[in-house]
Amino acid sequence: MVETSQNRVMRHWLRGPKAGELEVLIEKLPGSPDGITRSSDGHFWLSLVAPLSPLPHLVGGTPLWVRTLISHVILSALPYVAEKWGCVVKVSAEGAVLEVLMDPSGEVVSTVSAVSEHAGRLYLGNLAGDSVAVVDLQRSL
Numbered sequence: 001m002v003e004t005s006q007n008r009v010m011r012h013w014l015r016g017p018k019a020g021e022l023e024v025l026i027e028k029l030p031g032s033p034d035g036i037t038r039s040s041d042g043h044f045w046l047s048l049v050a051p052l053s054p055l056p057h058l059v060g061g062t063p064l065w066v067r068t069l070i071s072h073v074i075l076s077a078l079p080y081v082a083e084k085w086g087c088v089v090k091v092s093a094e095g096a097v098l099e100v101l102m103d104p105s106g107e108v109v110s111t112v113s114a115v116s117e118h119a120g121r122l123y124l125g126n127l128a129g130d131s132v133a134v135v136d137l138q139r140s141l
Contacts, residue, residue, distance in 0.1 A: 002033035109133035
């Protein structure tokens with residue numbers, strides 16, 4: 001699962017000897033994760049909705065209710081105030097970065113909040129637009 005405010009992905013074990021345990025899978029991401037889905041080859045696609053911001057560090061010492069309020073306000077305002085930037089990252093089940101697809105200017109897609117793979121294509125949903133971007137994986141490599 002993603003922790004958007006902490007810029008990391010957590011793993012929650014459902015079965016086996018670690019059942020019920022929660023651990024960090026990947027952290028120190030270059031942006032805020034917003035969605036994670038399984039890829040066709042068993043790995044994971046991670047959508048990064050915006051590049052890192054200094055805001056979490058600025059509000060880190062404030063009470064939880066203030067941070068919660070700010071997070072709700074920021075998420076609703078994000079499409080209007082976030083730097084235009086688009087990024088999805090493919091990671092292994094062990095947290096290794098396998099591939100990064102990025103639109104650094106955000107001209108094609110930005111604020112990517114969801115990614116889904118089907119038939120050799122990625123479908124990218126976003127917070128700032130009213131359409132879905134399609135990436136042909138054969139052409140992007």
